Amino acid sequence: MNILVINCGSSSLKYQLINSESEEVLAKGLCERIGIDGQLTYQPENGKKETSDIAMPTHTEAINAVIRALTNEATGVIKSLSEVGAVGHRVVHGGEKFTSSCLINEASIKAIEECNDLAPLHNPANLIGIRACEELMPGVPMVAVFDTAFHQTMPEVAYIYGLPYEYYEKYKVRRYGFHGTSHSYVSKRVAEITGKPYDQMKIVVCHLGNGASISAVNCGKSVDTSMGLTPLEGLVMGTRSGDIDPAIMEYIAKKENKNIEEMTAVLNKKSGMLGISGVSSDGRDLEAAAASGNKRAELALDAFNYRVIKYIGAYAAVMNGVDAIAFTAGIGENNKAMRQAVCDSLSYLGVKLDPEKNDVRGEERIISADDSKAQVLLVPTNEELAIARETLALVK
Numbered sequence: 001m002n003i004l005v006i007n008c009g010s011s012s013l014k015y016q017l018i019n020s021e022s023e024e025v026l027a028k029g030l031c032e033r034i035g036i037d038g039q040l041t042y043q044p045e046n047g048k049k050e051t052s053d054i055a056m057p058t059h060t061e062a063i064n065a066v067i068r069a070l071t072n073e074a075t076g077v078i079k080s081l082s083e084v085g086a087v088g089h090r091v092v093h094g095g096e097k098f099t100s101s102c103l104i105n106e107a108s109i110k111a112i113e114e115c116n117d118l119a120p121l122h123n124p125a126n127l128i129g130i131r132a133c134e135e136l137m138p139g140v141p142m143v144a145v146f147d148t149a150f151h152q153t154m155p156e157v158a159y160i161y162g163l164p165y166e167y168y169e170k171y172k173v174r175r176y177g178f179h180g181t182s183h184s185y186v187s188k189r190v191a192e193i194t195g196k197p198y199d200q201m202k203i204v205v206c207h208l209g210n211g212a213s214i215s216a217v218n219c220g221k222s223v224d225t226s227m228g229l230t231p232l233e234g235l236v237m238g239t240r241s242g243d244i245d246p247a248i249m250e251y252i253a254k255k256e257n258k259n260i261e262e263m264t265a266v267l268n269k270k271s272g273m274l275g276i277s278g279v280s281s282d283g284r285d286l287e288a289a290a291a292s293g294n295k296r297a298e299l300a301l302d303a304f305n306y307r308v309i310k311y312i313g314a315y316a317a318v319m320n321g322v323d324a325i326a327f328t329a330g331i332g333e334n335n336k337a338m339r340q341a342v343c344d345s346l347s348y349l350g351v352k353l354d355p356e357k358n359d360v361r362g363e364e365r366i367i368s369a370d371d372s373k374a375q376v377l378l379v380p381t382n383e384e385l386a387i388a389r390e391t392l393a394l395v396k
């Protein structure tokens with residue numbers, strides 16, 4: 001069966017058409033500038049990437065453009081829409097309502113809508129994508145795969161904040177965590193690659209991209225994760241602050257005459273490695289700047305690594321040990337200096353990296369030395385494939 005995987009944002013939409021038997025990507029691409037003008041990027045398997053300007057006043061035209069590209073006589077990969085057996089949608093926030101993926105119907109759409117408050121920038125956009133697909137592909141089964149679902153196994157003690165309990169009861173203020181599809185996929189791969197039983201392993205997954213989070217996966221269940229109610233908590237990220245003293249909000253707001261929304265925007269968009277360095281949020285730019293002597297770029301990278309080291313230590317403590325540590329996402333898969341620096345600080349866990357095995361980008365492999373007590377792995381994440389697998393499991 002061919003499964004169309006959709007990751008819909010407010011003005012963009014990423015898609016992949018995946019054959020669920022071979023797990024091959026038949027075509028993939030991106031719609032951008034939806035609601036502004038519209039641009040489609042389309043790349044068929046073994047084919048050339050093409051970009052074209054197509055009017056996309058709404059997501060419906062965007063998805064229509066994707067369907068036309070997929071079924072195009074010359075460059076398409078399917079003959080007609082009937083060759084799409086199911087659609088898998090990434091949905092950011094499932095609150096406490098969704099502990100796993102679900103079939104999309106009116107009841108589940110309503111439940112997703114009820115989580116909109118928790119992710120006002122993401123969930124409504126995800127729902128627009130779902131509605132547009134319903135309109136253009138009536139009768140094709142659809143599945144919602146949530147970023148938060150994998151972390152719903154966290155114990156109360158890990159998800160409760162030290163706030164008045166009534167805020168949890170009234171407003172569901174608690175830790176949810178994100179990147180769940182990635183943490184789930186990568187932790188399962190760790191068990192497969194190392195040949196150990198997933199339900200007996202203690203795994204720390206470091207998903208380090210622009211947005212970054214670490215999770216503790218104990219016996220196949222997420223027991224803690226660094227992102228919280230929103231993706232702002234935890235690590236120092238590209239532009240997000242991660243953990244800070246919450247009193248800083250009021251202190252800076254008064255000094256700079258900013259309101260709460262403006263302060264939140266600073267913490268989301270102007271902080272993290274961008275804020276520290278003043279150079280860029282991108283790991284590559286920062287490495288280049290640091291290499292040419294920029295001290296603040298070096299500090300930003302060091303602060304990033306330091307927070308990763310702290311969280312790995314915290315999660316080793318939470319699980320009372322760790323069998324494997326996995327690095328994934330843009331920085332995790334590509335930055336060997338970061339992996340080396342982090343692992344150099346984990347010798348107390350018996351971690352020993354093999355510099356030769358670590359000299360790699362984006363390739364699935366064990367990168368620790370044979371005598372390392374805890375194994376270290378590089379596992380490229382594949383959220384689209386994970387969504388396709390979840391979708392297949394539910395529509396079968």
Ligand code: ADP
Binds near residue numbers: 285334
């Ligand atoms: P997101 O999906 O959250 O936008 P990604 O997982 O794509 O983020 O990661 C983006 C980060 O990965 C950027 O900081 C970027 O610099 C880094 N990155 C991507 N490719 C490379 C590379 N080849 N070398 C070093 N860093 C890279």
